[in-house]
Amino acid sequence: MKKSELHKDQGLRLALQRKNEAAERMTLSDDFTDRLMQRIGQQDKQPKRRRAWLYPAIGIAASILLLFSVGIIFNNRQSDQPDLIAKTDTIKTSPQTEIKTVKEQPLETVDSVKKIKEKYRMPRPPKHYMAKAEVEEEAPTAPELTDENELAEIAVAEEVRRMEMQRMAQMGGSLQAEFKAITDEIRSRGERMTQHVEIAMSNEE
Amino acid sequence: MEKETGNSPRAMQDETLLIRRILDGQTELFRQLANRYAEQVLRMVGRLIPSSEEAEEATQDTLLEAYQSLGRYDARKASFQTWLMRIAYHTALKHYRQRQKYVTIVDMEQQWLDTIPDNEADALLGDTTNDRVALMEKAIGMLKPDDQMLLNLYYFDDRPIREIACITEHEESYLYSRLQWIRKKLAMTIKTLESNEEK
Numbered sequence: 246m247k248k249s250e251l252h253k254d255q256g257l258r259l260a261l262q263r264k265n266e267a268a269e270r271m272t273l274s275d276d277f278t279d280r281l282m283q284r285i286g287q288q289d290k291q292p293k294r295r296r297a298w299l300y301p302a303i304g305i306a307a308s309i310l311l312l313f314s315v316g317i318i319f320n321n322r323q324s325d326q327p328d329l330i331a332k333t334d335t336i337k338t339s340p341q342t343e344i345k346t347v348k349e350q351p352l353e354t355v356d357s358v359k360k361i362k363e364k365y366r367m368p369r370p371p372k373h374y375m376a377k378a379e380v381e382e383e384a385p386t387a388p389e390l391t392d393e394n395e396l397a398e399i400a401v402a403e404e405v406r407r408m409e410m411q412r413m414a415q416m417g418g419s420l421q422a423e424f425k426a427i428t429d430e431i432r433s434r435g436e437r438m439t440q441h442v443e444i445a446m447s448n449e450e
Numbered sequence: 451m452e453k454e455t456g457n458s459p460r461a462m463q464d465e466t467l468l469i470r471r472i473l474d475g476q477t478e479l480f481r482q483l484a485n486r487y488a489e490q491v492l493r494m495v496g497r498l499i500p501s502s503e504e505a506e507e508a509t510q511d512t513l514l515e516a517y518q519s520l521g522r523y524d525a526r527k528a529s530f531q532t533w534l535m536r537i538a539y540h541t542a543l544k545h546y547r548q549r550q551k552y553v554t555i556v557d558m559e560q561q562w563l564d565t566i567p568d569n570e571a572d573a574l575l576g577d578t579t580n581d582r583v584a585l586m587e588k589a590i591g592m593l594k595p596d597d598q599m600l601l602n603l604y605y606f607d608d609r610p611i612r613e614i615a616c617i618t619e620h621e622e623s624y625l626y627s628r629l630q631w632i633r634k635k636l637a638m639t640i641k642t643l644e645s646n647e648e649k
Contacts, residue, residue, distance in 0.1 A: 253572065253575075253576060254572075254575040254576055254605065254633070255576055255578050256574070256575050256576050256577040256578045256579075256582055256583055256586055257575045257576075257586060257601070257605055257633075257636070258605050258606070259578055259583045259586075260583045260584075260586035260587045260590060261590065261601060261602060261605055261606045262606065263583065263587055264497075264587050264590055264591070265493075265496075265497050265602065265606060267496070267500060268493050268496030268497045268500075268505070269493060269496075271492050271493065271496045271502050271505055271506075272489070272492075272502075273488055273489060273492055273506060273509070274506060277488060277506065277509075277510070278481055278484050278485055278488065280510065281481075281484055281488075281510055281513055281514065282478070282480070282481055282484075284510065284514055285477060285480060285514065285517050286477070288514070288517075288518070289477065
């Protein structure tokens with residue numbers, strides 16, 4: 246619409262004139278200005294309550310803002326320094342927005358008792374143990390030493406061991422000697438137990 | 451009650467001095483300003499508020515608001531009258547919305563409004579026959595209150611668009627396009643009302 250069209254729409258102007266007739270005839274009551282001045286006087290007398298709550302509110306808002314900004318700055322300083330490279334290379338996704346895909350897995354129908362049995366079943370001994378046990382069964386438990394060389398070897402070994410013990414004791418390593426004795430004892434016991442187990446298993450079979 | 455209103459430089463100068471004295475503490479002088487503009491404000495708010503009591507209350511509210519905001523008035527931006535009319539415009543809209551919450555307002559889609567050609571709208575709104583004017587009156591009442599006020603400021607008061615922009619706090623370009631839109635809307639409503647009457 247242009248300024249030149251201002252004088253157009255005569256029908257619309259007429260309609261507005263008719264519509265506003267009542268408003269044009271309106272008059273103010275005689276005491277209108279007196280009442281207005283009275284209201285103004287009352288307003289002036291009233292203390293300005295607005296400021297009573299306005300300033301504390303501004304103060305609270307400003308302190309909250311300050312705390313917030315300090316928090317943000319502090320956070321940024323902490324996160325900026327160590328992992329600049331990591332930040333450029335990785336895309337972080339929040340756990341809320343991340344799309345999670347869950348693979349459907351069938352429910353396990355394994356009998357729990359069976360499972361426990363399987364778990365605690367003793368493994369079968371290796372074959373060479375079985376063969377050895379068979380041989381030992383056939384052979385006498387205490388091997389007879391017939392060879393003089395073997396006897397000599399054993400005697401030499403015993404002597405060496407005894408000498409070592411003596412030497413260690415002499416060197417003041419009594420504790421070491423004791424430790425060695427204990428370990429030897431444990432070892433021999435272990436060997437005996439292994440033999441017993443092997444024999445028992447072969448018997449079972 | 452004084453009825454003189456002046457936009458002459460001397461009157462404006464006097465008014466500026468008067469306002470300065472009021473702001474300096476001579477509160478009673480506001481009575482002069484109230485007497486000068488009260489009826490003008492009443493006529494403006496009365497266009498939206500038909501009840502004379504309510505219109506008078508709105509006028510009181512307008513002048514009280516003007517008194518409270520007097521310190522913010524800038525004579526370089528607008529005359530006191532225009533500034534006061536801005537307050538009256540907003541007060542009238544506020545009162546209208548408080549009073550008529552369930553008023554029937556015709557709102558139309560732009561696409562529908564585009565179906566009516568400009569020359570047809572011109573013909574409808576230029577028609578001064580009684581029946582058409584009566585329908586137009588009815589159609590104006592179905593507009594939004596701010597659109598009604600805009601029509602009045604432009605067609606009835608013959609105010610320049612710059613002044614209307616100051617009163618309504620809208621851009622001049624917006625006001626032109628809004629007026630165009632209101633004209634189409636009125637034309638469409640008149641057509642609808644006529645077809646309803648024929649049925």
